[in-house]
Every structure is written in C-alpha cells, then in structure tokens.
Amino acid sequence: MPDIDTSLGKPDRRSKPKSGLSESETAGVDKNAEASGVSSDKMVAVYDRDEVERQITLAWGFEPRLEEFYGPPPALGPDEGPRVEKLLAILNDPRGPDRSLLFGTPRLQNTLSQVHAQCPAFTEVVALYERAVALSAMTGAPVSVPPVLLLGEPGIGKTHASKAIAKALGVDIHAFSCATSSDAQALLVGHPPSWRGARTGILTEAMIASVSAQPAVLFDEVDKFMTHHTEQPYAVLLSALEPENACAMRDEYLQVSFNVANALFILTANDAGQIPDFIMDRVLAFHIAPPSGDALVVIARNIVGDVVDTLRGGVALPDEAILWRLARTNPRGIKKVAKLAYGFAAAAGRGRMTLADIEAAEAVATSHFKPDRIGFLTSGRGRWPTS
Secondary structure (H helix, E strand, O other), X not given: OOOOOOOOOXXXXXXXXXXXXXXXXXXXXXXXXXXXXXXXXXXEEOXXXXXXXXXXXXXXXXXXXXXXXXXXXXXXXXOHHHHHHHHHHHHOOOOOOEEEEEOOOHHHHHHHHHHHHHOHHHHHHHHHHHHHHHHHHHHOOOOOOOOEEEEOOOOOOHXXXXXXXHHHHOOOEEEEEOOOOOOHHHHHOOOOXXXXXXXXXXXXXXXXXXXXXXXXEEEEOXXXXXXXXXXXXXXXXXXXXXXXXXXXXXXXXXXXXXXXXOOEEEEEEOOHHHOOHHHHOOOEEEEOOOOOOHHHHHHHHHHHXXXXXXXXXXXXXOOHHHHHHHOOOOHHHXXXXXXXXXXXXXXXXXXXXXXXHHHHHHHHHOOOOOOOOOOOOOOOXXXXXXX
C-alpha cells in the first residue's frame, strides 16, 4: 500500500463541487429560480452524498477521493460496472445533492389562477394548489400538497390539467404510464444489480434529473397497474405516498436512499374501484365530470392554441364555429384532428382551417377505427354550426 499523506482532510460532503458557471451566470440561474417561485437559497438534500460514495468504496475497495494513491479502480463485472458508473455520475454532479424547495409567491398565485380558464373542469383541483401556495406565501413554509387522484372518463383532460398545473408552479413534471408498465418495482425503485436487466428506478431518475426537490410526478392510469401476479404494485406505490417512507426511499439498484417526500404526486384513474383502499386513504380524490357546452369550446381553444404554437404561429387560430365543431371530439382527439386539418389547409394554400378541413381530417383519423361514441357529445345533444 502506498504511503498516504494523512494531513489530507476529508472534504466536507455537504459542500457542492463548483458548477463551472461564471458568477454572472450563477446569478442568472438564481434569478430565474426565484422568479419561478423555486427558492435558490432554501434547499433540501434529495440523497446523501456520503451514501453514494460508500457504495463506490465497497465496489472499488477504496474511497473515490483516494484514486490518485491507489491507481485505477479494479475492473468490475457487467452488473456492477454500470451501477458504479451511475453512482460516479451522481457523485460528480456539479449540483450536489441539494435541490430547491417551492415557495408561494404572488407570481405563482397569478399563474395558477390562469389555469382555471385553461382547464375549466378542474376548478376544484386548481383551487387546492392555490390554497397551498397562499399558505406558503403567508407562513414561509414550502408548498405542501397531499397526493392527488383525478378520477374520470378517458380523454377528459386529466393528464393535460396535471401538466398545466405543474407548468404554472414552475416545476418539472415526470409522467409515467402505469397501464404500459409491466414492472412496478422497476418503475419506482429499481431492482437489485443481480437481477437481469436491472437499472435505476425511474422515479429515482426523475429526482436526480429535476432542478427542484418538488417535481410533479404523474402516475397516469394508476388503476391499470399491470404486473405479474406475484408482485404487489400498489404496495410499492405506497412507499412513495407514505411520508415516513418517502423521505428515505431506497433505490434497490443503486443501494442509495432518496428523499421523494416533497414531490407533488398526481395520480389519474378511470375506475376507483380498481385501486386498493390503502392507496385511496392516502390521496385526495377528485371526481372530474365530463365538460359540456362552453367548457368544451374553452378546452378546444386551448388545445388548438398549443397546436398553433408547435407550428410556430404559421397558422391562424380558428373561429368559434370551427371550435364548436372540434369540440365534438375528446381532448385527445382534438389535437390529432387539428394537426391533420391544418395539413389539409396548408395543402390548399391556406393558414386557417375550415369545416371541410376538419371533416377530411376526421375521415383520416377514423379511417381504421371508428368508435361508437367519438367524444363527449353525440347526436341529439347540442347543436353544431353547419357553416
């Protein structure tokens, strides 16, 4: 063993490595964070840096900081090698383990109030977040919202509303489809390295990547959790929703605990009867009724507005008659039809869609599959302009 200078003090693991940003650039980041309501001077650790280093030490046989004395680390197997690489990436993250907490500000209150117009069917849900922001602004405590469950028919805009709320709060949103996940444990906390194809939990990845300790985490269609009968997906989900466990939720792959207790969890479902009582007891459930009348037109206008933005403003927003016609389709369908209709309009040299464009777009969209009921309103309910 080489002689080691014992005068070398162990670095303070609470301090963060330099980010490589200039002083002015760092100030800019801080101002942006403050403007969005994410306070740059009020942070919380989402993992323990010493715990990350300890896992690397166990794999290498010496601490990473002593690599210059011991030489290159030993060659690791195909299971352990990728895991240690991931741990090193976390250890060397210039941000360190700390992430910003979310605090109520007048700006956040203003942006949240605008979500009412964007998502008229979700007024009570938005109001919940407004009250949390107001309480934070009054007390100086971080914004705190219990896990929320949005219940309602498919296509009424539950995912859209969740993303609109996260955007208004100025936080990242990480959406996971429970209906397409065949492995709940991999979704949340990963599998031990000895498992074939093991990797970091997706929820863990979200916490590592997020700029905030309070990202919005969306579990879409949680009532359709598909997994092997020998697994218990909702028991795994419970660990994230239970504050006592969430503050130190262990990633099975990295063997490191992560603090997800401050995340803003949003669950969506079509059928509450498929969700265990122990999950229902830990969420605030909102039953979202299908929008009707003017609310449908508001939704159509917002969705088409997003489509116009993706087309860089090169097309015009449609008039009310067109929006009423589009509102016959559910929100998911409105986006598809609007994009196709703008294509028909562009092919005809126009930047504004017509009813004929919508009809042509619907014919394409439903040419291979035509459900019995395409949207919220069927024949005999509501009147649609004919020109």
